[in-house]
Amino acid sequence: MTTLAIIATLNYHLPQAADVLLAVEAIPMADQRLLADLLKVKGDCSPLTTIEGMDGLGRRTWLHAEGRIDIVYTATVAIDRAPMAIAGLDTVPHAELPPAYIQYLMPSRYCPSDRHENFVTTRFDGKSKGDRILQMADWIYTNIEYAPGFSGTGSTATDTFISHRGVCRDFAHLLIAFARAADVPARMVSCYGLGIDPPDFHAVVEVYLEGRWHLIDPTRLAPEEHLVRIAVGRDATDISFMTIFGTANLISQSVKVEESGAGSGDTSS
Template sequence: MKLRVRAELAYRFDPPTDAIYKIHAAHWPGQHILAETLAFDPPVSFQEDEDAEFGARTLRAHMAGEVSLTYEATVENGRLQGLPANVSQHDWGDLPAEALIYLSPSRYCPSDQFGRFVTRQFGETTGGERVLAILDWISANIDYEHGVSDTETTAARTFIDRAGVCRDFTHLGITLCRASGIPARAISAYAHQLTPPDFHAVFEVWLDGGWWLIDPTGLAPVEGLVRIACGRDAADIAFLTTQDRCEMVRQKVTVELAED
């Protein structure tokens, strides 16, 4: 699918502070960037880095005052598909080394606290069937609601509150998958048909020899996702991280089908 993505972020940095942006479409296998532009207003001197494993890119800069960043890209995201129930789960000894870190608890995903729950709730299911059962449970038990969570909310808190936004759904999905012995990692993305448009948090699971994209909110089709960054949880994939405080002036994200 060919998609045109655009992000405009205007923030006020007072006092001046160092900042890291993760808003570029990634140079991911199967995802091709056909064209892109980046502009700062006023102009800012920045450093761009690219992750060798995922092709995820970051911008680093020292920001002062009100600064607007506009990023646009046309991306061919390949042929993404939803997770089938019949894909198999691997024994840990058969996993690739890159997947092992995504079995462990992380800052927002305390999977070591949910072993008993997943055993009782999801019974004898494994692999794709287990992941789909987890998604069904999240859909039935967690409300999508703004204002319930904040940047410190963990999956354990979401499990208690039974409400949250995309990052909370993703953290809970990752947590329950890891507690089931399935590697799971957080993905930030541009999402076609997401309403209202925004940066979107989803996740991937390693099953049947590959990574499968999952949107635990069900708000955007997997086929219309453009990957930005990848990590253990939201701490690794935030679109903006600053050393000191900052204030949002305006922010707008759009994702549209691009004409051939």
């Protein structure tokens, strides 16, 4: 078991009043137990309103604000998760998929999986779907250069496939597109990760094999057993840590994740 201490700090200025949707809180799950967490927002804003996250996991928070807002999220999370092991695993029949997961077979805004079906069919030949996902992840790690600042917020999996460059969200989008092209349900996951360099919000992938979701990080910046999930969704559209319905100017932003000696505690929010 690994216990992580997390501090995320977001400082923004909103020139006009705007609605803001935050997704920065760790999801309480069986393999990542929240020992303590607290979200604080300082500035000229409305009371916070929380809503359920996608697939019923975690929560997101609405606020209405103007001017400077200072957001601080702190958490202590105990992770009890085995290393990723999907070799030999297969998908369940489509008709047995939970209805909410059917969308993760389909192309989405940043993951146009239909454009990659020919490449996936001819390039990856593992005996099981899990074997093929591992081949896809190896191909991406080998062939895509991790290049901060190269891609933009509008970059799709196809753009990354062509340019062979990107950051964590681009690596995740490409693996999702490949997986869906092979009829494997795949969703994007925002997370905190131990050892991410430079420290920031991180994006990885979950694939649905043999009735459960399995984490996989195609960048290999952090082992899956050192990741803390924040939000899940079809692609970057659904997992953004901060969605602003208006305009905002970044003042500063930081994410810090360290191992903690904490062993127990109460969750607060």
